Amino acid sequence: MHKSYPSDLTPEQGELLEFLLPAAKRRGRPRTDLLLILNAIFYVLCEGCTWRGLPGDFPPWQTVYTYFRNWRKDGTWLAIHDQLYQWSRSDIDRPLSPSELIIDSQSVKTATMVHEDVGYDGAKKVKGRKRHLAVDTLGLSVRVLVTQASVPEREGGKQLLKRIHDMGQRVSRVHTIWVDGGYDGLPFFKWAIDTLRWVILVVLRPTEAKGFVLLRKRWKVERTFGWWNWCRRLSKDYEALVQTSETFLYLAMIRIMVRRLA
CATH class of the missing domain: 3.30.420 (Nucleotidyltransferase; domain 5)
Structure with missing residues (x-):
């Protein structure tokens, strides 16, 4: 059972973000619940714990970190940020x-x-x-x-x-x-x-x-x-890498924008 944490996304917020994430691969193991992955990443962001310090009701920290790292390297987080940014401006009738x-x-x-x-x-x-x-x-x-x-x-x-x-x-x-x-x-x-x-x-x-x-x-x-x-x-x-530091800054803004939009 997954406990409820202040950093958790609501179902509506999770659905909005999952829509912007890459599709699952056709082969390989079944994909981990993406809402749990996202909640674990935002838990690290908001609570400031280490990856190894994630509570046990989240997926294994290695799995969570792998998703976070892969989406950093392939530009997924930046693409999500930019899409939410345009939606946020459009939502209040501002030019993109x-x-x-x-x-x-x-x-x-x-x-x-x-x-x-x-x-x-x-x-x-x-x-x-x-x-x-x-x-x-x-x-x-x-x-x-x-x-x-x-x-x-x-x-x-x-x-x-x-x-x-x-x-x-x-x-x-x-x-x-x-x-x-x-x-x-x-x-x-x-x-x-x-x-x-x-x-x-x-x-x-x-x-x-x-x-x-x-x-x-x-x-x-x-x-x-x-x-x-x-x-x-x-x-x-x-963070060991400045690229990871930048990703966490984008994640903080993603969290703000998705809460407004959803």
């Missing part, structure tokens, strides 16, 4: 492509056993990795990028914007990118105009302001960072 994006970065510590792609962010005094995030004006992620924490905002921003530009028609309406002061600089602005045909607008915190200040557009990406705090797996970077 956003017109404005907000980008920002977040430096997080890495777990003790993580040693690849680890750097030191001198500004934030953090040794670990840096999460670069681009969201639309709804706060929904468009693309994420995980790098060493030592990578400057402008360099990470270039890599992130290149990923977005490579999406083609799905971002055909984009014309403006909102950023904070960490991305300020004429070479970065010129690169964005000449290469991507996008305008960079900087929103700075008022010098006379004290305490919390709601900054135009920028508060939306900060809110998305706040949504990630509900997932304990994201409190640090526990």
Whole structure:
């Protein structure tokens, strides 16, 4: 018997996600119940446990991890994220492509056993990795990028914007990118105009302001960072590979979007 956990999907949410998953192979063993697999993956995301620490009422952790890893490597998770993103915009009568994006970065510590792609962010005094995030004006992620924490905002921003530009028609309406002061600089602005045909607008915190200040557009990406705090797996970077780190960030957004749509 499977217990009920706060991270579990409802039958409607599970049905929506299963519709987007690859079909079962014609040969081989019977497929494991995909709803249990999805619930186990979201349990790891939300509760922050290790794969080996999955409760016994889930399928064997090796099975769960194999599904997670295979769907990461073949692009299934990213395809699900992009499809749910388009449905989420369509559901509120928004064009499928956003017109404005907000980008920002977040430096997080890495777990003790993580040693690849680890750097030191001198500004934030953090040794670990840096999460670069681009969201639309709804706060929904468009693309994420995980790098060493030592990578400057402008360099990470270039890599992130290149990923977005490579999406083609799905971002055909984009014309403006909102950023904070960490991305300020004429070479970065010129690169964005000449290469991507996008305008960079900087929103700075008022010098006379004290305490919390709601900054135009920028508060939306900060809110998305706040949504990630509900997932304990994201409190640090526990992943050996940055590709796995990015997948968990997409999974956090998948969980938000599927709950809204279902």
